[in-house]
Amino acid sequence: DQQVKQNSPSLSVQEGRISILNCDYTNSMFDYFLWYKKYPAEGPTFLISISSIKDKNEDGRFTVFLNKSAKHLSLHIVPSQPGDSAVYFCAASGAGAGSYQLTFGKGTKLSVIP
Amino acid sequence: DGGITQSPKYLFRKEGQNVTLSCEQNLNHDAMYWYRQDPGQGLRLIYYSQIVNDFQKGDIAEGYSVSREKKESFPLTVTSAQKNPTAFYLCASSIAVGSGSPKNIQYFGAGTRLSVL
Numbered sequence: 712d713q714q715v716k717q718n719s720p721s722l723s724v725q726e727g728r729i730s731i732l733n734c735d736y737t738n739s740m741f742d743y744f745l746w747y748k749k750y751p752a753e754g755p756t757f758l759i760s761i762s763s764i765k766d767k768n769e770d771g772r773f774t775v776f777l778n779k780s781a782k783h784l785s786l787h788i789v790p791s792q793p794g795d796s797a798v799y800f801c802a803a804s805g806a807g808a809g810s811y812q813l814t815f816g817k818g819t820k821l822s823v824i825p
Numbered sequence: 826d827g828g829i830t831q832s833p834k835y836l837f838r839k840e841g842q843n844v845t846l847s848c849e850q851n852l853n854h855d856a857m858y859w860y861r862q863d864p865g866q867g868l869r870l871i872y873y874s875q876i877v878n879d880f881q882k883g884d885i886a887e888g889y890s891v892s893r894e895k896k897e898s899f900p901l902t903v904t905s906a907q908k909n910p911t912a913f914y915l916c917a918s919s920i921a922v923g924s925g926s927p928k929n930i931q932y933f934g935a936g937t938r939l940s941v942l
Contacts, residue, residue, distance in 0.1 A: 754829075754933030754934050754935050811873060811929065812883070
């Protein structure tokens with residue numbers, strides 16, 4: 712059973728517009744959430760993270776929002792650039808046993824059109 | 826430059842053969858991890874190690890083995906018991922294992938693509 716879900720396999724956005732990537736989770740023990748960006752044939756690169764005690768974290772063009780009651784988080788990229796075209800993975804880790812482990816979603820492929 | 830180095834980039838395995846994927850890090854991280862990625866899938870944890878000479882099975886450990894004799898190195902062996910080894914293998918490390926902590930941010934190598942001949 713998937714504990715971290717990215718329901719949109721792909722997303723296309725015009726350059727300069729906002730990209731919104733969504734992620735849902737089912738395990739209420741998750742308390743730390745991360746976004747990774749991955750280019751083909753490369754390892755994922757850490758992008759931004761958020762603790763469950765916050766509802767927003769911002770880093771330059773990237774903002775992550777967390778809605779704990781809905782078990783939903785989103786990554787906003789503003790403005791989107793062609794170099795942002797990649798697969799974005801949402802990941803979560805939890806308190807207690809297994810807190811070491813990151814549980815990944817299946818990814819969303821973002822295409823930014825010039 | 827600090828980072829995680831995986832080698833080789835491409836690897837081919839013959840039937841019945843064991844192959845070993847290398848992972849080295851110079852980040853002075855305590856924890857190291859091995860993941861497998863299949864097309865259209867997320868990353869699945871094979872093994873992880875919190876400290877030298879200790880490692881634990883992840884979700885899909887069957888057919889794989891690891892060792893952690895040095896802090897910097899965490900090689901993965903894909904044994905002949907792994908019947909479907911074709912995948913992209915990723916090694917990662919983090920400062921320490923922790924709960925809800927930035928210390929748990931994992932940094933990844935560039936990956937090894939393993940194919941079966």
